[in-house]
Amino acid sequence: MSDPNTNIPGTSPPPADKPATAVPPPTAAKPAAAAAPAKPAVKPAAASKPGRRGFLYAMFGTWIGWAWTTMTASLGLMTLGTVRFLFPNVLAEPPSKIKVGFPDQYEDGKVVERYKDQHAWIVRNKDEKFGDIIYALSTTCTHLGCTPNWLEREQKFKCPCHGSGFYISGINFEGPAPRPLERWGISIGDDGQIVVDMSKKFQQERGEWSNPESFIKV
Numbered sequence: 408m409s410d411p412n413t414n415i416p417g418t419s420p421p422p423a424d425k426p427a428t429a430v431p432p433p434t435a436a437k438p439a440a441a442a443a444p445a446k447p448a449v450k451p452a453a454a455s456k457p458g459r460r461g462f463l464y465a466m467f468g469t470w471i472g473w474a475w476t477t478m479t480a481s482l483g484l485m486t487l488g489t490v491r492f493l494f495p496n497v498l499a500e501p502p503s504k505i506k507v508g509f510p511d512q513y514e515d516g517k518v519v520e521r522y523k524d525q526h527a528w529i530v531r532n533k534d535e536k537f538g539d540i541i542y543a544l545s546t547t548c549t550h551l552g553c554t555p556n557w558l559e560r561e562q563k564f565k566c567p568c569h570g571s572g573f574y575i576s577g578i579n580f581e582g583p584a585p586r587p588l589e590r591w592g593i594s595i596g597d598d599g600q601i602v603v604d605m606s607k608k609f610q611q612e613r614g615e616w617s618n619p620e621s622f623i624k625v
Contacts, residue, residue, distance in 0.1 A: 503606040509599055510625050513541055518557045518575060527591055527603050528557065528564075531625065532575055540622040543591040543603045544577045550584040564588070578611065587611040590621045 505525055513519060513531040522529060528544045544564075546554050553568035563580075564573040571582030578587045592607030601623065609621035616622070 504602055504604050506596065506600045507543075507603055508601060510541060510595070510601060510623065513625075515539065516575070518559075520557055522603070523554075526605065529601070529603070530575060530577075534576075534622070536617075537622065537624060539625045541593065541601065541625055542577075542622040543593045545589040545591060545608070547589070548584060549579065549586045549588060550582070590616060592620050593623055594620065595623060 505522065505527070507519075507522055507527070507529050513529065515531050515533065517531060519529040523546055526546045528546060529541065530544060531539070531541045534540050548555050548566045548568065548571055550566065550569055550571050553566050555564040555566040555571070555573065557563075558565050562575055564575075564577075566572070566582065566584070569583050571579060571584035573579050573584070573588050576587075577590065579585075587610075590609040590611075592604035592609070594602050594604070596602045607620065609615035609618055
């Protein structure tokens with residue numbers, strides 16, 4: 408009995424079975440990439456800075472802010488005062504010489520108060536030693552520096568602070584004033600007007616009222 412698998416002449420042998428092709432295992436799916444973390448929203452620049460109202464509240468609405476503001480203002484004023492002291496305003500000082508008119512404009516026994524704001528009373532009066540003279544008295548009381556008033560009816564200068572009294576001559580006679588009023592330097596200018604020089608002072612207790620620069624003879 409012949410083998411069915413024996414090759415018959417003139418016939419091709421049956422093809423040999425091809426080896427089965429290996430099928431690759433299914434590739435596992437790659438995990439999805441993790442989502443990038445969301446960036447925090449950026450606040451507008453204006454929102455990150457304190458507003459004007461908040462600044463004012465911090466400066467004035469709290470006791471700490473108020474204390475700092477007060478201290479800063481005080482230090483500023485002290486600094487300004489120091490600078491003002493170091494650099495005085497010379498232009499603000501009154502002039503040392505003033506013209507007060509002509510001698511014939513003054514009446515005997517009268518006190519002219521027109522120049523009181525410039526620290527001088529102009530007086531025409533009769534002196535026992537020098538006769539009819541004109542002199543300029545300082546408006547500063549010799550007690551504590553107040554400004555007396557001329558009382559025409561009582562013919563005296565009266566200090567409102569402590570009651571010191573002075574005659575028309577400037578001599579003290581009542582109250583705590585320890586000495587007479589002072590005289591300013593006085594002379595006749597080139598134009599014939601009286602010139603009061605407040606850079607010069609003459610004191611009666613020192614005998615300086617006899618100095619010809621302390622009065623004008625009329």
